[in-house]
Amino acid sequence: MVKACVAGASGGIGQPLSLLLKSSSLIDELSLYDVVNTPGVAADLSHISTPATVTGYLPKDDGMKQAFTGVDIFVIPAGIPRKPGMTRDDLFKINAGIVRDLVKGVAEYAPKAFILVISNPVNSTVPIAAEVLKAAGVFDPKKLFGVTTLDVVRAETFVASIVGEKNPAKTTIPVIGGHSGETIVPLFSQANPSVSIPADKLDALVNRVQFGGDEVVKAKDGAGSATLSMAYAGFRFAEKVIKAVKGEKGIVEPSFVYLPGVSGGEHIAKITGVDFFSVPIELGASGAEQAIDVVSGANEYEKKLLEAAYTGLKGNVAKGIEFAQNPPPK
Numbered sequence: 174m175v176k177a178c179v180a181g182a183s184g185g186i187g188q189p190l191s192l193l194l195k196s197s198s199l200i201d202e203l204s205l206y207d208v209v210n211t212p213g214v215a216a217d218l219s220h221i222s223t224p225a226t227v228t229g230y231l232p233k234d235d236g237m238k239q240a241f242t243g244v245d246i247f248v249i250p251a252g253i254p255r256k257p258g259m260t261r262d263d264l265f266k267i268n269a270g271i272v273r274d275l276v277k278g279v280a281e282y283a284p285k286a287f288i289l290v291i292s293n294p295v296n297s298t299v300p301i302a303a304e305v306l307k308a309a310g311v312f313d314p315k316k317l318f319g320v321t322t323l324d325v326v327r328a329e330t331f332v333a334s335i336v337g338e339k340n341p342a343k344t345t346i347p348v349i350g351g352h353s354g355e356t357i358v359p360l361f362s363q364a365n366p367s368v369s370i371p372a373d374k375l376d377a378l379v380n381r382v383q384f385g386g387d388e389v390v391k392a393k394d395g396a397g398s399a400t401l402s403m404a405y406a407g408f409r410f411a412e413k414v415i416k417a418v419k420g421e422k423g424i425v426e427p428s429f430v431y432l433p434g435v436s437g438g439e440h441i442a443k444i445t446g447v448d449f450f451s452v453p454i455e456l457g458a459s460g461a462e463q464a465i466d467v468v469s470g471a472n473e474y475e476k477k478l479l480e481a482a483y484t485g486l487k488g489n490v491a492k493g494i495e496f497a498q499n500p501p502p503k
């Protein structure tokens with residue numbers, strides 16, 4: 174039995190993500206939580222003829238407790254999205270508190286669950302989640318993931334268009350670091366199968382992966398940020414976690430984790446100087462079973478990108494930890 178919960182289920186990401194989870198044969202129960210509209214979204218999805226049962230909850234009537242109890246895996250896209258001209262860090266003021274309060278609920282009602290954080294700024298919201306879980310005495314670093322899969326999905330797509338590959342998902346590309354601008358570092362030198370990117374196209378390709386989110390924010394022109402591609406990416410990652418928990422072997426996907434808490438991660442954290450970092454993670458029954466060191470194999474061009482990523486990430490992570498440990502007065 175697998176019970177999944179989407180927190181922020183009525184939103185631009187939450188609705189299509191919930192649709193994908195409802196369509197999946199891996200899910201038995203789907204619990205939808207949001208501050209608005211979950212009864213309607215749940216009623217709508219519940220008519221789909223797949224086995225998963227769907228229930229929707231609002232905060233009233235102990236809704237969080239009901240929505241969260243017994244959940245095995247949370248996917249959290251709750252919080253405001255960007256508008257043109259904003260950075261992800263501009264979302265911190267509102268989203269930091271939303272993620273903190275939701276993860277407090279997870280710690281109380283489903284402390285053993287896997288937690289997949291989508292809410293931005295991921296570089297800070299994941300450290301916040303870790304601090305909340307630590308304070309509650311239930312932090313298992315193998316079960317907390319910042320979802321960076323959209324960066325991987327973008328890298329696959331943009332590379333395919335350059336090299337003329339018809340099926341973008343055929344190429345595995347480690348995208349590491351964090352999830353904002355220069356903290357996103359695609360390692361094309363470690364693509365599998367290898368890809369040959371013309372030298373005059375490399376800078377633009379890296380920039381497009383790093384700022385792919387801005388491309389969508391601009392195109393949506395005030396109506397929000399990526400929702401459909403994010404729902405695809407969030408589902409892809411959630412599905413991999415569930416498959417690994419069910420016993421499938423050899424599943425690897427990059428994710429933003431607390432490196433010192435994952436086997437192999439301490440060594441990578443020493444190289445990067447940052448504890449929260451995205452690297453390819455081998456998933457297993459207990460969650461993040463092995464962090465894979467792709468950092469050491471970066472070429473000179475990628476090492477320069479990584480240096481900028483370390484600087485940005487250190488600030489973002491520290492900001493999240495500071496918020497969780499010393500909350501600003503209301």
Ligand SMILES: NC(=O)c1ccc[n+]([C@@H]2O[C@H](COP(=O)([O-])OP(=O)(O)OC[C@H]3O[C@@H](n4cnc5c(N)ncnc54)[C@H](O)[C@@H]3O)[C@@H](O)[C@H]2O)c1
Pocket residue numbers: 180181182183184185186187206207208209250251252253254255264268271275290291292293294295320321322323324352397398399400403
């Ligand atoms: N990690 C990534 O790659 C990635 C990609 C795209 C978007 N995002 C982020 O995901 C978040 C959501 O984006 P969106 O486009 O779906 O936004 P949205 O505004 O369409 O939806 C957000 C939903 O969260 C709900 N919400 C707000 N406070 C809540 C709370 N306390 N508890 C439960 N639900 C709450 C809202 O009611 C809304 O339904 C944003 O922060 C965005 O930046 C991350």
Ligand SMILES: O=C(O)C[C@H](O)C(=O)O
Pocket residue numbers: 254255261293323385386387389390398399
């Ligand atoms: O760009 C954003 O703000 C949303 C998301 O992080 C993305 O990468 O699309």
